[in-house]
Amino acid sequence: MASRILPLVVLAAAFISRALAADITVKVSDAAGHPLPEAVVYLRGAGVAAVGAPAQVTIDQKNKQFAPQISVVSVGTAVAFPNSDQIRHSVYSFSPAKPFTIKLYAGKPPAPVVFDHEGIVVLGCNIHDAMAAWVAVVDTPIFGKTDSGGVLVLHGVRPASYELAAWYPGMESGPQTQTMAVTGVDAVSREVRLPVSPLGNAGQ
Amino acid sequence: MKSAWTLRTRIAASFIALFFVVQVATVLVVSLASYDSAKLKVADELTVARRVFLRLLEQNAEQRGQAAKGLVADFAFREAVASGDTSTLESALENISVRIGAKGAVFLDTRGDSVAGTLGGLGHDVPTTLADFIQGNGKRPLQPVVVGGQAYQMVPAPVRSPVIVGWVVLFFPLDEAMAKELQHLTNLNVTFISNGEAGPRVIASTYRARDGNFSILSHGGARRQGTWTAEMDDGPHQGAVIDLNQQRPGSLICVIERPLVPALKYFFDVRNLLLMLGLVALAVLALISVLLARGITRPLEELLVAMRGITRGDYDTPLVTPKAVGGELGAVADGLNHLREGIRDREHRILSLAYEDALTGLPNRVRLIQSLQSAMVDGTGGPTTVFVFVVGLDRFRSVNDVLGYAAGDEILVQVGSRLLGALDGASCVARLGGDEFAALFAGDCDVGAVTSGIAGVFEESYQTRGQAVDVRASVGLAQFPPHGPTSEQLLRQADVAMHTAKTTRTGFAIFDATTDEVRDDQLTLLSELQRAVDRDELEMFYQPKLNLATGEVTGAEALLRWRHPVRGRVPPGLFIPFAERTGYIRVLTRWVLRDVARQQALWRASGLSIQVAINLSTRDFMSDGIADFVSEACSTAGIPAECLRIEVTESGVMDDPRRARETLAMLAERGHPLSIDDYGTGYSSLAYLRDLPVDELKIDRAFISRVDADRQLQTIVRSTAELAHGLGLTVVAEGVEELGELAILGELGCDYAQGYLVSAPVAAAEFEAWVRRRAETTPRVPRQDGDVPDLARVG
Numbered sequence: 001m002a003s004r005i006l007p008l009v010v011l012a013a014a015f016i017s018r019a020l021a022a023d024i025t026v027k028v029s030d031a032a033g034h035p036l037p038e039a040v041v042y043l044r045g046a047g048v049a050a051v052g053a054p055a056q057v058t059i060d061q062k063n064k065q066f067a068p069q070i071s072v073v074s075v076g077t078a079v080a081f082p083n084s085d086q087i088r089h090s091v092y093s094f095s096p097a098k099p100f101t102i103k104l105y106a107g108k109p110p111a112p113v114v115f116d117h118e119g120i121v122v123l124g125c126n127i128h129d130a131m132a133a134w135v136a137v138v139d140t141p142i143f144g145k146t147d148s149g150g151v152l153v154l155h156g157v158r159p160a161s162y163e164l165a166a167w168y169p170g171m172e173s174g175p176q177t178q179t180m181a182v183t184g185v186d187a188v189s190r191e192v193r194l195p196v197s198p199l200g201n202a203g204q
Numbered sequence: 205m206k207s208a209w210t211l212r213t214r215i216a217a218s219f220i221a222l223f224f225v226v227q228v229a230t231v232l233v234v235s236l237a238s239y240d241s242a243k244l245k246v247a248d249e250l251t252v253a254r255r256v257f258l259r260l261l262e263q264n265a266e267q268r269g270q271a272a273k274g275l276v277a278d279f280a281f282r283e284a285v286a287s288g289d290t291s292t293l294e295s296a297l298e299n300i301s302v303r304i305g306a307k308g309a310v311f312l313d314t315r316g317d318s319v320a321g322t323l324g325g326l327g328h329d330v331p332t333t334l335a336d337f338i339q340g341n342g343k344r345p346l347q348p349v350v351v352g353g354q355a356y357q358m359v360p361a362p363v364r365s366p367v368i369v370g371w372v373v374l375f376f377p378l379d380e381a382m383a384k385e386l387q388h389l390t391n392l393n394v395t396f397i398s399n400g401e402a403g404p405r406v407i408a409s410t411y412r413a414r415d416g417n418f419s420i421l422s423h424g425g426a427r428r429q430g431t432w433t434a435e436m437d438d439g440p441h442q443g444a445v446i447d448l449n450q451q452r453p454g455s456l457i458c459v460i461e462r463p464l465v466p467a468l469k470y471f472f473d474v475r476n477l478l479l480m481l482g483l484v485a486l487a488v489l490a491l492i493s494v495l496l497a498r499g500i501t502r503p504l505e506e507l508l509v510a511m512r513g514i515t516r517g518d519y520d521t522p523l524v525t526p527k528a529v530g531g532e533l534g535a536v537a538d539g540l541n542h543l544r545e546g547i548r549d550r551e552h553r554i555l556s557l558a559y560e561d562a563l564t565g566l567p568n569r570v571r572l573i574q575s576l577q578s579a580m581v582d583g584t585g586g587p588t589t590v591f592v593f594v595v596g597l598d599r600f601r602s603v604n605d606v607l608g609y610a611a612g613d614e615i616l617v618q619v620g621s622r623l624l625g626a627l628d629g630a631s632c633v634a635r636l637g638g639d640e641f642a643a644l645f646a647g648d649c650d651v652g653a654v655t656s657g658i659a660g661v662f663e664e665s666y667q668t669r670g671q672a673v674d675v676r677a678s679v680g681l682a683q684f685p686p687h688g689p690t691s692e693q694l695l696r697q698a699d700v701a702m703h704t705a706k707t708t709r710t711g712f713a714i715f716d717a718t719t720d721e722v723r724d725d726q727l728t729l730l731s732e733l734q735r736a737v738d739r740d741e742l743e744m745f746y747q748p749k750l751n752l753a754t755g756e757v758t759g760a761e762a763l764l765r766w767r768h769p770v771r772g773r774v775p776p777g778l779f780i781p782f783a784e785r786t787g788y789i790r791v792l793t794r795w796v797l798r799d800v801a802r803q804q805a806l807w808r809a810s811g812l813s814i815q816v817a818i819n820l821s822t823r824d825f826m827s828d829g830i831a832d833f834v835s836e837a838c839s840t841a842g843i844p845a846e847c848l849r850i851e852v853t854e855s856g857v858m859d860d861p862r863r864a865r866e867t868l869a870m871l872a873e874r875g876h877p878l879s880i881d882d883y884g885t886g887y888s889s890l891a892y893l894r895d896l897p898v899d900e901l902k903i904d905r906a907f908i909s910r911v912d913a914d915r916q917l918q919t920i921v922r923s924t925a926e927l928a929h930g931l932g933l934t935v936v937a938e939g940v941e942e943l944g945e946l947a948i949l950g951e952l953g954c955d956y957a958q959g960y961l962v963s964a965p966v967a968a969a970e971f972e973a974w975v976r977r978r979a980e981t982t983p984r985v986p987r988q989d990g991d992v993p994d995l996a997r998v999g
């Protein structure tokens with residue numbers, strides 16, 4: 001009997017240490033139903049807001065392409081645009097959330113760019129039309145990108161009612177959302193299917 | 205029709221017609237083929253042009269698209285797009301249009317909604333098309349459209365920031381410049397036509413608006429699917445239609461076409477060349493055909509000419525065998541040559557027969573006439589004279605009678621050869637027939653030498669069958685000029701002279717024109733003789749037979765005389781032999797029989813009892829029914845048969861003794877007394893005569909003439925008379941002309957005498973008068989002076 005009690009104890013201890021929190025697993029697939037990596041997933045809810053200044057985010061430029069191409073940051077995050085190529089690049093954005101221009105440069109730009117408004121910011125290089133990057137600026141601390149399996153696990157989500165949003169480049173009208181209640185006891189798992197094609201394939 | 209074409213024409217025409225057909229066929233086939241190929245070529249050109257056109261549009265779109273991409277990638281433009289300020293955007297678009305050379309530009313967002321534009325009034329179709337295009341992410345082709353009556357090629361350019369935030373669509377007009385460019389590239393007329401609700405409309409064309417073809421095209425003419433050929437203002441055109449907007453088929457088309465005639469210029473050139481070559485070839489062939497045909501037909505024509513020559517009698521010109529033509533024609537020519545030579549040889553033989561006397565080998569009468577003719581023709585050119593000697597053998601008949609014809613012939617041959625030898629200066633020595641020969645001298649002639657030469661021929665006697673025969677001849681001469689003028693006349697004149705010489709016993713006489721008016725062309729003689737019977741120009745003369753014992757005249761010989769209305773009395777010797785030859789003698793004989801019988805009836809009625817003798821020619825004598833006719837004549841006139849004596853010559857009887865005997869028997873049966881005339885010339889034996897029913901023998905004058913001076917003749921006459929008496933025949937001496945002769949006849953045993961000494965033949969009335977007068981007086985011997993001497997035999 002004792003042998004049966006021990007695992008229960010361990011489990012209880014764990015539950016207690018992470019009291020009132022749940023892991024949310026979101027599985028994103030593309031229009032074709034294939035797992036979609038790099039998809040932006042975030043949760044919004046009442047009383048949930050981006051807090052503080054998180055660590056600096058970097059969008060590098062390698063081989064005449066932004067890396068990563070898709071980033072998700074919370075409002076107020078400063079993003080550095082180092083240039084790892086031997087050629088110059090000029091980064092710009094006409095997106096209303098954050099229009100800006102960094103004139104042709106090499107190496108490190110003078111200052112990072114702070115994304116202080118919520119929204120999708122499309123980044124381009126003025127002299128390399130093929131270069132494109134997307135920065136999803138979200139007003140929530142709960143966000144992430146799917147892994148190579150198209151899966152994102154959000155840990156320790158407090159019980160509440162949330163709006164689950166998923167976005168991927170090509171979704172001009174904004175993210176796909178759904179409501180989701182988190183009880184804090186049960187793990188939540190959701191699957192999202194987005195009407196897009198992976199960037200690598202789309203090549204737009 | 206066919207026969208009117210010569211062989212040459214037919215050959216040439218066949219060749220030319222054949223070649224013409226082939227030529228026409230060739231031209232037709234080649235024309236059709238090249239016409240088709242020319243049309244195909246045009247069609248190919250159109251296909252190529254269509255491809256060129258489409259490729260050009262594509263290229264234009266690509267080039268302009270690239271240019272547009274560059275312009276819309278301008279950062280400032282993208283800023284303007286991002287700014288969302290419509291007026292700024294429109295000015296930017298206008299700027300792009302100007303820079304790229306477009307007519308206008310619009311900006312559409314990624315949903316295809318028009319955000320800004322510089323081309324007003326896009327209507328409904330264009331935004332739909334564009335929205336369709338943009339929603340298809342620019343992957344569908346953008347087709348040309350018509351906006352505001354103008355056709356445009358739309359060139360899209362995406363605006364990236366850096367993702368596509370919208371599209372700039374540039375509008376390039378499909379205008380006249382475009383049409384001209386296409387024309388320059390394809391050599392085709394290019395016309396853009398829209399088909400709206402208002403019907404077809406020419407948007408742009410390489411034609412001027414006033415051009416008839418423009419009008420045709422703008423009225424929907426020549427607007428079809430695919431490739432077409434149609435009659436246009438300036439002739440047939442071939443063209444193709446390119447449907448520019450395949451989403452709304454037919455709404456905007458481009459017509460490319462070209463006139464067929466210039467396109468077919470190559471074809472026409474080829475055809476004209478062919479026709480020209482054909483004509484030249486035809487001309488050359490016609491020439492060759494004619495030459496060839498002539499090559500074939502000329503030898504034929506030559507043969508034909510040669511054959512005509514043969515037909516005309518030219519056998520001496522050999523046929524020239526055409527060298528160029530061997531083979532059949534050569535063989536034909538050879539054959540004709542053989543034929544010609546054969547004919548020539550045969551004709552030579554016939555001619556020699558015709559011109560040569562078979563017995564003596566001398567030229568005959570015909571040949572002599574020919575020689576005469578040629579000699580006289582030669583003579584007309586100058587003073588040449590022609591002499592014709594006719595040599596007649598005297599009493600040659602008696603030679604035949606006594607020695608036989610074979611001997612006579614032998615002598616004739618010898619006479620011929622001797623004459624030929626003696627008259628070596630004669631241009632022709634001929635035998636005229638019978639016992640007559642002739643010699644012809646042209647130019648100078650010693651008449652005396654010739655006559656003595658001829659006389660020399662007869663000096664020596666002729667040897668035949670071991671017997672020596674003396675032959676004498678009389679010679680007549682006629683000379684041209686003055687005699688003639690024809691050769692026939694000349695010869696006859698010489699003959700007349702010869703007879704004159706014979707009659708007058710002078711041995712030689714020259715023709716005297718005054719004595720010979722009566723003899724004329726014998727051809728007219730027959731018709732005149734025929735007329736003479738009808739016109740009663742004939743008359744019977746009577747020559748009495750004197751009974752030597754009593755001195756009475758109880759009989760007479762009736763002799764035919766012709767009193768020609770123009771010529772006067774025609775001697776019997778001129779027409780009797782002729783009548784005998786022509787057979788007309790029968791008519792004469794019948795006339796004579798009737799006339800004599802009639803006269804006899806008259807005399808008998810008047811109490812004059814005279815037995816009249818009639819001569820029957822051998823021909824009459826041998827004809828069927830003569831006995832019946834004689835009887836009929838007597839019964840018609842109502843005289844007894846014994847009043848009419850019939851005389852036949854000894855030679856006539858001997859010609860066909862059996863037949864003669866039959867006829868004589870019939871006549872005797874009917875009661876006619878019969879005489880043998882000219883006895884002594886026919887070589888008949890009295891033994892034979894004994895079997896004949898004749899009762900009188902008339903001794904030929906040849907034995908009576910000069911019988912008083914010739915003992916031999918006396919012996920012959922006496923023995924003949926004795927033998928005749930022995931056979932119961934009375935004997936008549938003919939041709940008594942001398943008193944001496946008459947005196948001795950009775951002594952020689954002759955019963956009757958007949959001749960000039962007694963009386964010349966006289967007309968019936970005169971004869972009657974003479975008989976009556978004589979009966980009243982004592983017998984005497986009258987001499988009738990003034991009578992025309994009878995040149996022919998008497999009795």
Ligand SMILES: [Cu+2]
Nearest residue numbers: 089090125128
């Ligand atoms: Cu760059």
